[in-house]
Amino acid sequence: MNILLIGANGQVSRELQLRLAGQGQVIVRGSQQLDLARPEQIRQQVRDLRPDLIINAAAYTAVDQAESERDLAFAINATGPGILAEEAAALGAPLIHYSTDYVFDGSKETAYTEADTPTPLGVYGQSKWAGEQAIQAVGGAHLILRTSWVYSLHGRNFLLTMQRLLQERESLNVVVDQVGAPTWAGSIAQTTEQIIQHWRNDQGGPWGTYHLTAQGEISWFGFASAIAEQLRLQGKPVAQLQAIPSSEYPTPARRPLNSRLDCSRLQKEWFVQLPDWPSALLECLHGPR
Template identity: 70%
Template structure:
């Protein structure tokens, strides 16, 4: 029987953190610290909290995720997404414990024509991606036990995300224009949390895979337009008013930060090393929507 863990989770109200709180509670004591208790922009506060709490595992589920906003506040984005993960890695090594950290498809520029593997060279397009890549590099430089999990297009029933925005706009607007040339895998935060639990259980069993960087997204692929269509089907199935959809190219929807056209991540390595696999994105979406009922 495994001893109960003391798990420190940074971030309290984020999409992944909320799902982790639902799925990890029976593994031990969850210490969930929001910005009021743990401000990732203040390194000394991180050091004081972690040393005082002495957890058995750190999960960094907090990040500066406002992609467009990051363009105008790069210092804050790098403090939270780059400096803080490096400090967590140093503290984890000091305590002799693992660190689990979440990264993003935005470390790539999207120019590749096939799914990205962990061996592909990152090349971020904007500040957000650059700050997340710097966070990965800071963790690797410490060379402690860590899992960097790159995911994409995260949504849930909480916070700000494409699913909730679309559900609202589809009922408010008569017509929506949605980008159709960016391809990726919509990934439910619940899937990320479930997979994280499976990784923790593998580690606890004494038979972990190799530590390092892995891709963790739902299986399959679609465009933002395809994702919107799937959400619209659910709205229509509930006999609610639903907007018509029009597919447009990215150039017709300019944003402060450029987005990668190809956000597909090859997740086979995680399955090979840790025996952890993900559901098809449509199945995960159905499961997420069922929780709204």
């Protein structure tokens, strides 16, 4: 099986490259070869490679910067995935695409399900929701996997930022009123591999949109506290953490206060489940236990 993996250096893509080697030939295309903002590159690469499965792990993810780069965010996150879905459908190849908790505004008091209507707060979330709609409109075989608070030991993410700031500063303010599930990119890749195996063995569920996050929930402050504890166990000095409300940490793009996603449908239909977030954090930092 030939798998076209779009995105070369992103957090999820790097983990997928490690996980999918046993599933077939993985053809990785970064933005230099397949730029989602350039439709002609998308069509040419897919038609030349004729993959059996396409995985889109590329996206415009600069949440605050997107507020001033709307056209670029929509080109990469909405128009590009729609064209990708068209080309995948023409080949009869399934498309796996990753989306985000930011498609919701966070006003719901309980975890969001796939039946809830997205109402994104900012340009990033709007562009990701538009991408979902573009893929759905094509009608080909696809999985849209919404995840949240992605981190790993590579790239730019909350884990690496906290590790650095906790060791550079004496005190550190972190918001406490935004709640979600920190999700390790390695867990996303591992679960994606399981989904592919189920599909190949004709044991998969229906195509469509699913939620895919670590189990459990925590605030950003709580996640920072867990990261700080791991640094302390290594004998490293860490900053004093202070919990603050989002109102005291203004950003160009508003964040949803509730980023919790109900993942029960994915477990029921595809028989996969991510580990709880504390276990995944330990595996990310220290390897399998």
